[in-house]
Amino acid sequence: MIKLGMIGAGRIGRLHGDNIARFIKGAKLEAISDPYLTDDAKQWAADLGVTKVYKEADEIFNDPEIDAVLICSSTDTHSKYLMEAAKAKKHIFCEKPIDLDIARIKEAIKAADDADVKLMVGFVRRFDRDHKGVAQVVKSGQLGKPHLIKITSRDPEPPPLEYVKVSGGIFTDMMIHDFDMARFLAGSEVTEVTAIGQICITPGIAQYDDVDTAIVSLKFENGAIGVIDNSRAARYGYDQRVEVHCDKGAVLDENNLENHIKISTKDGVEIAKPTWFFLQRYNDAFVAEVQDFVDALVNDTQMPVGGIDGLMSVYIAQAAKISLDEKRTVLISELTE
Amino acid sequence: MIKLGMIGAGRIGRLHGDNIARFIKGAKLEAISDPYLTDDAKQWAADLGVTKVYKEADEIFNDPEIDAVLICSSTDTHSKYLMEAAKAKKHIFCEKPIDLDIARIKEAIKAADDADVKLMVGFVRRFDRDHKGVAQVVKSGQLGKPHLIKITSRDPEPPPLEYVKVSGGIFTDMMIHDFDMARFLAGSEVTEVTAIGQICITPGIAQYDDVDTAIVSLKFENGAIGVIDNSRAARYGYDQRVEVHCDKGAVLDENNLENHIKISTKDGVEIAKPTWFFLQRYNDAFVAEVQDFVDALVNDTQMPVGGIDGLMSVYIAQAAKISLDEKRTVLISELTE
Amino acid sequence: MIKLGMIGAGRIGRLHGDNIARFIKGAKLEAISDPYLTDDAKQWAADLGVTKVYKEADEIFNDPEIDAVLICSSTDTHSKYLMEAAKAKKHIFCEKPIDLDIARIKEAIKAADDADVKLMVGFVRRFDRDHKGVAQVVKSGQLGKPHLIKITSRDPEPPPLEYVKVSGGIFTDMMIHDFDMARFLAGSEVTEVTAIGQICITPGIAQYDDVDTAIVSLKFENGAIGVIDNSRAARYGYDQRVEVHCDKGAVLDENNLENHIKISTKDGVEIAKPTWFFLQRYNDAFVAEVQDFVDALVNDTQMPVGGIDGLMSVYIAQAAKISLDEKRTVLISELTE
C-alpha cells in the first residue's frame, strides 16, 4: 500500500484526494499540507480520514512513512516543492506545468533524476478514454505512419482578466495541454512551430500581450504535420476533439455529450451539448492518471508521463509565442541549442 | 445521517455498498447481513469499515440504530424480508421484484403501509440519465400528449439454462424492467397487453415454456400505445433505447457507447459498440437510485418508485404470458378484478 | 430500346415520366394516356417530347410499337388496366396496390401469367439505397439467421379526412408498404399477424372505422418475428427506419436528413430533420425501381417485385384489420385456405 502525501489542498488537490479515497487501488492518502489550511480544508481531510494535516510541506517531506507526494499547489511553487520532494527521496506526481522557466524545469527534472525518484507530470488528457484510444490506434500501426494531427480545444467561457494576467498566456496556460497531446498522438517530437492568433473574445487582454483565439501548426520529427486550434470561449461547452490522419486512413474522437437524447419536432432536431468543462470531460481521466502513477510505483515501471514531457511542452509554448510575435516559423532547435 | 442496513451481500448488495461508501450523501452503511457470510464478504465489509456484520437479518431489524434497510437478497426472500423490515419499522429499499406472486406482493405492500414505513422498489433504469431525461421531456408536456412508446431492450449474451429454469420467464425476469419503463414514460397505467414470442437463440429453453425473443404491445389508460422488444442475445452489447412519439414530435435516446472513437479506412468506418451490460450502462443510475432513496428519507418526501410500481409490472408480465399462450390481447382488468 | 406507354399522367406518372427522360437507360417513354387529359398534362408530355398522347388506354394497348406499360392511374383502375395490358401482351409495371380485393388481385396475376408477360408491382421502398442495403446484409448471411425485424414508418402530417374515407384504412393504405418491407427484409413469408391501434391524431376518422397510430406484430415462416409501427403524423418529417436483429448482430438504417449541418450554442445543439416525405426520401428509389423494371425486360430476367408480393401484402393488411377488430392473433392461413 503506497502512502501518499498531498501538497496543496485546493480544487485539484481535493479532486485527487476524493478520487484516491474512492477509486485508487494500492495507495492511500496519508497526509496533506496546505499553507492556507482553511477550516473547510480541515473538514475535508477529516471526512476522508486523513489525520496528518499540516501547514508546511516539510512535515510531509520529513515523514518517513510517506512514499510519494502529489504536488497540487499553485503553479509558481511546483518546481520548488518538486526539488524538495526529490531531496527527501519521495516519488513525485506534479501537476502541470513544472514551471514556466526552462532552466527551473531542467533543474527540477535533474533533481528527481539525481535522487533516483520517479517523476510524473499531470497531463491528464493522456488518460482520457477517447484520446488514449486514438493514440493507441496510431501506435498500433494499423493505419500506417501518421501524416496529420488535428486538435480542437476550446473552453466554454473566457477566464476573468485577473486570471489571464498571471496565466503566462494562452500557449503556456491552455494550449500546453494540446502540445503535449500532439506529441502523444504523433509519437514524435515537435521540430517546428508556426502560430497565428487573434483577440476575438476579450478585448481587455491586449494589455497582457495575449490572444484568446489561436491556431498553431507543427512539424514533427517523424515527418507528420499538425495543427491545434484554441478558443477561450466555445460557449456550447468544452470542445475537445482529436484527429490523426495516417497512411491508410484516419482515427478521430468526437465530443462527450451531456446525454444521448434527441428531440425532434417540426422546428428541428435537438441533441445534447458537449460536457461543460474539464471536470466533467476528464473526470474519469483524473482517476486513471493517479492510478497509473500508483501502478508505476507498485510495479516499479516507467512513469507514463515524465519530466521530459513537462519540458518539451513548455519549449513548444515558448516557440509559439515567438512565432506569433515574429510572424515566422520557429524551430524548436532555436530554443534548445 | 441515515443509517442503513443491508440484507444480502451478493453482487448487487456490494455494488450498492460500494456506491454508498463512495458517493451517497446523507447516509452510511452501518450493518450487513448475509446467511452465507463468506470470508470474501467479511473482507469486503471490513474494507468498507462496516463493523456490524451478521448472518441473520433479524439482527439488523432488531438494531434500533438502523433507520432503513436495503433488501438485496435472492428474489425468493424479498417479500419475507420486506414484511419483517416493515414490522421492525425500518424504511425499505427492495430490489425488484418484490415477489412473483401477486398476493405476496400485495401483502408486502400492505405491511409497509400499515407500518407507515417508506418503501422503494429498485427499478434502476428510471434513474438512468437518458431514460429519465426522455421521461422528463414527455412529462414537461412540451411535445404534447404521448401517442406511442417504443422500448428496445436486449441483453448481450443469453443466460445459462439453469438461470432460465428458475427465472420465472422472459416477461417476469427481463421485460419487467421494460414494463416499468413503459409506465414511467407514458405516465399512465397499462390496460391491455398483447404478446408474441419465439425461441431464436437457445432451443433448450422450450422445456421451461419460455421464449428468448419477444414483442409485447401495450395500451395505456391515457390513449397511448406502446411496444417493447426483448432479445436475450444482441451480441454487440446491451441495446437499451427508448422512444416516445407525441403530438408535436418525438423524443428518444440512443445507446451509450464504449467510447467516441471513429476509425475510417477504405474498408469502412468503425465506431464503438454499446456498453456491454447493465453494470456498465446503469452504473451511474445505481448511485442515483440509492441517493434518491436516501433523499426521500432525509426530506420525508414520496419515494420515486413505490410498491404499486412493483405490483403493476408483475401484473403486466403475467398478462403478457397469458397473451403469448392464448394468442389474444389480455386486459389487465382480467387479472385485477 | 424498350418503348414504354404510361397509363395515367397524375403526380406519380409524371414523376416516373420525368425520371425516364432524365435517367433511365434502355427505355423511352413513347406514349401516355389519361382520361382527364388536362392542358397541363399535354404540356408536360410535349416538354418531354412524347407525341402519342391519348385519352384512352386502349390506344396504348393497341399500339404494336409499345413494349411495356406503366400503370399509374387511380388505385381502383389498376387491376382492370393490368388485365387489359396482359391481354395486349404488354409487359407491366403496376403501382401498388394491384387491387384491394383478393380475388381481383389473383385474377390480374393470372392474366399476366397466362399472357406470359412480365409483371412488376411498384413497392418503391425496396429500391431505397438504405433499406435495400439492409436487406442485402441480411441476405448475405453474414449476420446469421434473422430473429427480429423492426420497421418504423411515420408520415409527417395526417391526410385529409376525405382521403382517409376512401383509403381502405391504415393497414391497406399505409402499412402495406411496411408489410412488403417486412417480407423483403425477413426473406420469408408472414404466417401470423397481431395488431393494436389507436386514434391519437384525427378523432374524425372514427367514423371510417380506422386508426391513425398502429402497431402490428408478425411471425414469419423462418422463425423470425417482427413489429411495425405506423403513425399518420410524426410532425418532424418522414420517419423511415428499419432494423434486423440476427444471430450474430444487427443491421439497421437511420433516417436520411435534410442536411448534415450542426449548430451548437449554449442553448443546445441543433441538427437537421429527416427529409420531409416520400418524394424526398424515395426520390432516387423511384429511378432505381423503373431502371430495374427496364433491365429485367432488356435482360429477360425475373422481375424484382412480382404479383405475389402485391398479393401477400394485401393478405397481411386484411389479417391486421381482423386482428385489430377481434383482439387476437390472426393466421394468414385463415385467409388463404
Next chain:
Amino acid sequence: MIKLGMIGAGRIGRLHGDNIARFIKGAKLEAISDPYLTDDAKQWAADLGVTKVYKEADEIFNDPEIDAVLICSSTDTHSKYLMEAAKAKKHIFCEKPIDLDIARIKEAIKAADDADVKLMVGFVRRFDRDHKGVAQVVKSGQLGKPHLIKITSRDPEPPPLEYVKVSGGIFTDMMIHDFDMARFLAGSEVTEVTAIGQICITPGIAQYDDVDTAIVSLKFENGAIGVIDNSRAARYGYDQRVEVHCDKGAVLDENNLENHIKISTKDGVEIAKPTWFFLQRYNDAFVAEVQDFVDALVNDTQMPVGGIDGLMSVYIAQAAKISLDEKRTVLISELTE
C-alpha cells in the same frame, strides 16, 4: 430561354451538359465546341439533341443566337476563351481557375467588365447544400461575428505524377477551392497567409517542388482567423468538412456518407464511408451552380461568384507557396500592392 454554348466537351463539360438537359430551368444547350471533337463527343451531343457541334469556339462566339457560354476547356485556355467570349458579348460561366497568372486573370476580368457581360467562376462547393447552409447561418448573424474558420479537404487517392507535374502545385490546384470557401464562410477577405507542408504520400513529387499534405492558416479583414488542411490521400473517401466558430457558438457540417446503414456485431460497429469523390459529393452542387448562373442571367442580377473570387483565391494560393518556401507569414498586400 437562355441559349448556352459550351466550350470544351470533356468530363466537366459533359457533366454540365447532362445537367442542363435534365435539370436546368430557363436555359438550353444550343452548341458545343471542342478542338478534339471525338466520335464519342459527337454521339454525346447528338443524344442530347445538340445540333450545333463545332471544332472551333469561334463558331459559338460568332453565333448571334447564343446568349452565354460555359468555358469547360483545359485550364490553360480559360482566360483566352473568356476574353474572346467577352469580346463577342456573351455572358460567361468559367470553370476555375481563370488562369494561374495574376496579370492574365486581371486582364480577363477587365475584358468582361469592359464588354459589360456577366462573369461567373465555377467554385462549385459554394453551391453544396451543406457548405452553403453553413455560410447562410454565419451570414444570418444568429451566431454573432465569426472567430475561426476550419476547413478539412482531402482527396481519396493521390493523382498520378504526370498530373502533379502540370497542376501548378497543391495550393493552386487543390486548396484553391478551400481558399474560396474560406472567403465565402468568413464573408471577408484574407489578409495574411501562413503555410506549412510535407510530402507524406508521394515521394516523387519532390522533383516538382510540391507537397501532398499541407496546413494553411489565414487571417481575415474582419478579425477572424482560419485554417485549412489538405491531403492528397484520405483513403476512406472524400473528406469535406467546414466549421465556423462564432461569438455565440459554432456551425459545422459533417461528411455526406454513402448510406445510413449501421452493422453491429461483437466485433464492432460499422457505418458507411464518406462519398468517394467530388462527382458524388458535389453532384447536386454542379446543378445548383449552373441554375444560379442561368437565374442571374434571366433575372439580370449579380453573379453569385464573380471574377474577383477567381482572382483572390489565386492571390492566396500564391501567398501560401511563398509562405511555405520562406517559412513566414505572407501578407496578401505584398502581392497586391
